[in-house]
Amino acid sequence: xxxxxxxxxxxxxxxxxxxxxxxxxxxxxxxxxxxxxxxxxxxxxxxxxxxxxxxxxxxxxxxxxxxxxxxxxxxxxxxxxxxxxxxxxxxxxxxxxxxxxxxxxxxxxxxxxxxxxxxxxxxxxxxxxxxxxxxxxxxxxxxxxxxxxxxxxxxxxxxxxxxxxxxxxxxxxxxxxxxxxxxxxxxxxxxxxxxxxxxxxxxxxxxxxxxxxxxxxxxxxxxxxxxxxxxxxxxxxxxxxxxxxxxxxxxxxxxxxxxxxxxxxxxxxxxxxxxxxxxxxxxxxxxxxxxxxxxxxxxxxxxxxxxxxxxxxxxxxxxxxxxxxxxxxxxxxxxxxxxxxxxxxxxxxxxxxxxxxxxxxxxxxxxxxxxxxxxxxxxxxxxxxxxxxxxxxxxxxxxxxxxxxxxxxxxxxxxxxxxxxxxxxxxxxxxxxxxxxxxxxxxxxxxxxxxxxxxxxxxxxxxxxxxxxxxxxxxxxxxxxxxxxxxxxxxxxxxxxxx
Amino acid sequence: xxxxxxxxxxxxxxxxxxxxxxxxxxxxxxxxxxxxxxxxxxxxxxxxxxxxxxxxxxxxxxxxxxxxxxxxxxxxxxxxxxxxxxxxxxxxxxxxxxxxxxxx
Numbered sequence: 069x070x071x072x073x074x075x076x077x078x079x080x081x082x083x084x085x086x087x088x089x090x091x092x093x094x095x096x097x098x099x100x101x102x103x104x105x106x107x108x109x110x111x112x113x114x115x116x117x118x119x120x121x122x123x124x125x126x127x128x129x130x131x132x133x134x135x136x137x138x139x140x141x142x143x144x145x146x147x148x149x150x151x152x153x154x155x156x157x158x159x160x161x162x163x164x165x166x167x168x169x170x171x172x173x174x175x176x177x178x179x180x181x182x183x184x185x186x187x188x189x190x191x192x193x194x195x196x197x198x199x200x201x202x203x204x205x206x207x208x209x210x211x212x213x214x215x216x217x218x219x220x221x222x223x224x225x226x227x228x229x230x231x232x233x234x235x236x237x238x239x240x241x242x243x244x245x246x247x248x249x250x251x252x253x254x255x256x257x258x259x260x261x262x263x264x265x266x267x268x269x270x271x272x273x274x275x276x277x278x279x280x281x282x283x284x285x286x287x288x289x290x291x292x293x294x295x296x297x298x299x300x301x302x303x304x305x306x307x308x309x310x311x312x313x314x315x316x317x318x319x320x321x322x323x324x325x326x327x328x329x330x331x332x333x334x335x336x337x338x339x340x341x342x343x344x345x346x347x348x349x350x351x352x353x354x355x356x357x358x359x360x361x362x363x364x365x366x367x368x369x370x371x372x373x374x375x376x377x378x379x380x381x382x383x384x385x386x387x388x389x390x391x392x393x394x395x396x397x398x399x400x401x402x403x404x405x406x407x408x409x410x411x412x413x414x415x416x417x418x419x420x421x422x423x424x425x426x427x428x429x430x431x432x433x434x435x436x437x438x439x440x441x442x443x444x445x446x447x448x449x450x451x452x453x454x455x456x457x458x459x460x461x462x463x464x465x466x467x468x469x470x471x472x473x474x475x476x477x478x479x480x481x482x483x484x485x486x487x488x489x490x491x492x493x494x495x496x497x498x499x500x501x502x503x504x505x506x507x508x509x510x511x512x513x514x515x516x517x518x519x520x521x522x523x524x525x526x527x528x529x530x531x532x533x534x535x536x537x538x539x540x541x542x543x544x545x546x547x548x549x550x551x552x553x554x555x556x557x558x559x560x561x562x563x564x565x566x567x
Numbered sequence: 568x569x570x571x572x573x574x575x576x577x578x579x580x581x582x583x584x585x586x587x588x589x590x591x592x593x594x595x596x597x598x599x600x601x602x603x604x605x606x607x608x609x610x611x612x613x614x615x616x617x618x619x620x621x622x623x624x625x626x627x628x629x630x631x632x633x634x635x636x637x638x639x640x641x642x643x644x645x646x647x648x649x650x651x652x653x654x655x656x657x658x659x660x661x662x663x664x665x666x667x668x669x670x671x
Contacts, residue, residue: 099638106641115659116650120643126652135635157626164589166663213660222667229660232649361587366626374632 074328078320079252081292081327087254088300089247089319090289093265095240095275096208096282097140102236103207104131104174104370109238111281115231123236125170131369133158137238138181138373140274141205142383144240145182147268147390148200152375156181158205158367163360166230167209177364180204181373188392189264191257193410198261199245210235246300255319259312262286263416264391266312270419271388279311280455286315288343290322292330301326302336306350309343312416312452317348325350398422402431415443417453420460427464433471437463441484458487465494478551479503505552509561512545512553516561519544530566538562576605 102109105122121129145152159177185200211234216226242265250257266277266284277284291303304326309318321343326336341350389397395418399409402425412418417438424434438453442463446453466483469475475483475498486497498504506512519541520527529537538559545558581601585592592600646659655662 101636101638101640105643106636106639107643108640114646116646116661118643119646119649120641124644124649132634132636134638135633136638138635155632162587166661166666169661212666213658214666215657225667226665228663228666229657230663231660363587368626371627371634372632 074332075324076327076331078255078324081323082252082254084295085292085323085327085330086248086251086295086297087319087323088291088293088303089244089250089254089258090303091244091247091258091261091315092287092289093242093262094208094285094287095144095242095265095269095277096284097137097238097240098275098283099134099136099140099238101134103134103137103205103238104236105129107236111278111283113233116233118233119235123169124232125168131174133370133373134238137205139383140238140272141181141203141240142375142380143272143387144242144269144274145185145203146380146384147272147387148182148185148187148203148242150182150185150200150203152380153179153181153183153373154376155179155372155374157372158370159364160367161206161362161364163362166228167212168235169210169230169232173207173209174367174370175206175364176204181375187261187264187268189257189260190392190395190410190413191253191260192414193406196250196257196260198247198257201243201245203240203242206239206241208234208237208239254323255316258288258319259316262315263312266416267391267418271391271394273388279452282310285310288315288318288322290319290326291336292323292326301330302338304336304339304341304350306341306343307353311345311455313450314343314345318343318350321349402435404431404435408435411439415439415453417443420454420463423460424463424467427461429464429467433467434460434463437467437480437484441481445484445488456488457490458484462487462494469494469498473507473554473557474498474504476505476551476554479505503552505554506549507554507557512549512558513561515545515548515553516541516558516565518548520562520565527566530562535563535567538566576601576608 096109099109101107102123105120107118107120107123110118122131142152156176156179158174159179160172161175161177162172164171180202182203183201185203187198187200189196189198210230210232212222213229213231214222214225215229217224222228244261247254247257247261262284266279269275269277269284275283279285286309288306288309289303290306291301293299293301304322306318306322309315322341329336337352340353342353343350388394395409395413398404398418399406402421404412412421412435415438420438421431421434424438425431442456442458443453446456466475466480466487469483470477470480479498482501482503483494483497486492486501487494491497491500522544523541526537526540530541541562542555542558545562546553546555549558578597578601581604582592582597585597650656650659650661653661
């Protein structure tokens, strides 16, 4: 399985083929209750403890729409510059699969609440406009646990176990129009779009957008066409690509795979594919032989949604500033250069830096920690920087200790290690690991005296006016103090003795 | 939709719908049921004779909209109650038969 024949290098593939992408993003809303019943929506509860006759599809149960979810849907539509349907209905999507106990999913079909929008995504400093086809309301499905297969997968399973806590959680599906013209930057554009959506949804306060917990999930449609051709090629749909990095990897892999198939003169099979986090590859799933017939029909148990102009304008007034406006405002407030802002946004750290500054850190320090230290660690472990187990308040707390002279930058790195390892707050880590700098002048002075005595030649140079030579003595003192000293203070002590 | 709009429902239409609904019908049953369903559709089609072209199809009996629920948690079922009707349960979950029949 790991040696797939006929893969073509990504860059090579793009010399011959032009990728066309379509992204479907599912977002769970963070309402207190489900879409059509009063069950709670919290993540991680015991199986089947957040269920009721409505979300279990028991006979006679009557669903009623969660008004807060409709408001969130309209606000998302507006934030994506969509038209809002003045009148629309829910529809039943009928299918036989045990993830929905009703044998249908309540969704929207040809009357989405929001349609025909666009959003502008920053890709390495360039603005890329992504057209939005629609954003519609639906409900999430239950969670399956497959038993008896070798790897917990559905293939080879003897039977499956269903937990319906998630069934009925409000979901918004955001579908792009075909994204063309990204060329060699296709994977970057897709990743930037999903990151941008995440930021937008966070700023709207409609979802916690935790990709690792599944509250935001992405399906990637991809096809290739020969460069210069207008008509689209046959596409594949890769399901459940659930991190920003995976979006990029899945696209790179599908481009390479499809280019290999097409290059060998074979045809792409229109099918659903699965992405594997461990290998970065996709494998074939269901073949879409017939167009699926879900027998959609208007949901008779739910009233239509009528979004009056007044209501829509009322909701429009609650929208936060657009991401680009916000970025410009923050850039000015922080005195950051274009390049610095691009780095912050590119790293997905805008909100993190903003919150760190709000927690009392200087913009420079906040940027430094998130972009160098923490981004590096995120890359090492293959997660998004926002997924690290450290909060902006922690980072601001660490910087406050640096500012107060309690720790230095080198010791701060040890504090990051501790916090990321789950050892507690920065204060607790400093105490437990004994990371505080020695501010006891007597102890420092003794170390300085020893360093001077050990290097009389260096001491003579300083006495003769070569202050730059102090570096060697500072280094010796810092080494003796095992880094737990303030280098500035050590320098002062050396110079006060020799000049 | 793959079922034709022609009110005269064909035998193939019924076979297709039965497949979607996971209902196993023998040839004899198809012969028997297809004309019956046709009669039912013809009867309902009478409504079309009184509804002019300017009357849009309706999906709801009462013309209302925006019946909403406040986003407030309401008590649901315990897991014992939820699973009480399940033919089989395991690990506090509903146990269902194998979903895919063939190895893929």
